[in-house]
Amino acid sequence: MHIDDELVRRLIAGRFPQWAGLAVRRVPSGGTVNAVYRLGEDMVVRLPLTEGGAADVARERAWLPRLAPRLPAGIPEVLGAGEPAEGFPWPWSVYRWLEGEHPRAGAVVEPESLAGDLAEFVAAMWGVDLPDAPAAYRGGPLGSLDAGTRRAIETLRGVPEEDVDCDAALAVWEAALAVPGWDGPPVWLHADLMPGNLLADRGRLTSVIDFGCMGVGDPACDLFPAWNLLPDGAREVFRERLGVDDATWARGRARTLSQALIALPYHRLTNPSMAANARHVIRAVLGPR
Template identity: 75%
Template sequence: MHPDMYPVDEDLVRRLIDRQFSQWAGLSVARIRSGGTVNAMYRLGDDMVVRLPFMEGGAEDVALEQEWLPRLAPGLPWAVPEVLGAGRPAEGYPWRWSVLRWLAGENPRAGALSEPLGLAEDLAGFVAAMRSLTLPGAPAAHRGGAIASLDAATRAAIDALRGLPQEEIDCDAVAAVWEDALRAPEWAGPPVWLHADLMPGNLLVDGGRLTSVIDFGCMGVGDPACDLFPAWNLLPAHAREVFRERLAVDDSTWRRGRARTLSQALIALPYYRVTNPAMAHNARHVIREVLGEG
């Protein structure tokens, strides 16, 4: 997916575990297939997972999770990753990595939700719980700043998509949604705690209902619009309205949230359309949902 990916494999994971966590030496190691774009995941035995960045940009995320997840977890009503071991660079591998407790469940799929209204309620509850946290010294969330900071990258992505006619994206309509969002008032309240990457691949469900949220590498404080992503990347229109109502989202924040979700999709589609089908598929879904809502 990326030109600077570090080659991670099962043998490397076994060596790292054996040398740094002898209590887990000899446990089975198996690669977990996922649509993730920053970390490799390996099942360790029955109850754990090893998470290793395969690019330098993910190394800071690991440190962030190791520091903040233990502080966030007591204030959240759903399970989040529990750090069981903090790995060090070794065996030629250059970055920090983690051993986490295994969380059961499956990723929800847009268009195939068995309990969309219940899931919308759950997601709103999770977002509200994040916003209610008052932990001091919080970092700034990735994507948590002013929406204008995304302008150049978003316009470049729209231009890239104009060069991909096979994608059949109405780039003029997309640009109009983006322009509308830039006219919306920016968040003037205090920054709130955010997950900041509520993609379907970072949610786990059982029986259609939310059981846990994973991958907190983008977390921090910022504009509450950043955690409205599921409204367009996962929920159908009727459940989207439930999500909005439960969070009491005002019009300006809704416009910013829609545009932030659209921006992420526009940037992802030309970049991942060949290398990560899951990300590209969800990006197309977001674009359709946003344009359909207008």
């Protein structure tokens, strides 16, 4: 879906005339699901780029207000519910602007403190007790990712310039498939804890954004920061604070690797930030080549 500043101005003017005079400017983002525009100084507009992303809008509107008081970090606050108009076919939302910088893998400030903050957030998510929760995207059994992960590994065998040890990746994946699955009740998950969905100030977590994948499922789904962001020592702090057992840790490691293996061939020529983080995950799990 092509979205530009002028379309956003028309959508705002038609739906929220009280904000029609505010400045609109695109926020650079490596995300693939939403276009993001700053609205004035205190708000942000998120518009889905695909039909699949449009389904996330209703999920966030329904659940974010109920999750907010239960979580130790800031999360998006919906200020306005936009509807299809001006040729734009899907619902969209206006949120309060959240300050902070995205932490970068390999350049994390105060990594052990950030690991503790992330563990506190994940533990709070796991402890949420809200009925009628949706199933989280990617929150099902590890085996549900098997076919896609194996296809990605075979695809990467044909991309020698990426220098991925595909045999090692397959060994990690198959070992994780052999560990016990989650046999407890499904827990609440953010389910997309990528660096681009985290905001920090002076190395400390301030907010978590983009809850479009949220729902309930295997707690291993929220262990992604251990490999997509945190260095070795902080990774252990994260695990210790959460008290994660060996099987859940192995599933989390394999899930993070699977996402990176799938993302790398898909984004390597079109989305530098997503491809770079995928390479970081592969190195963190398999070791340097």
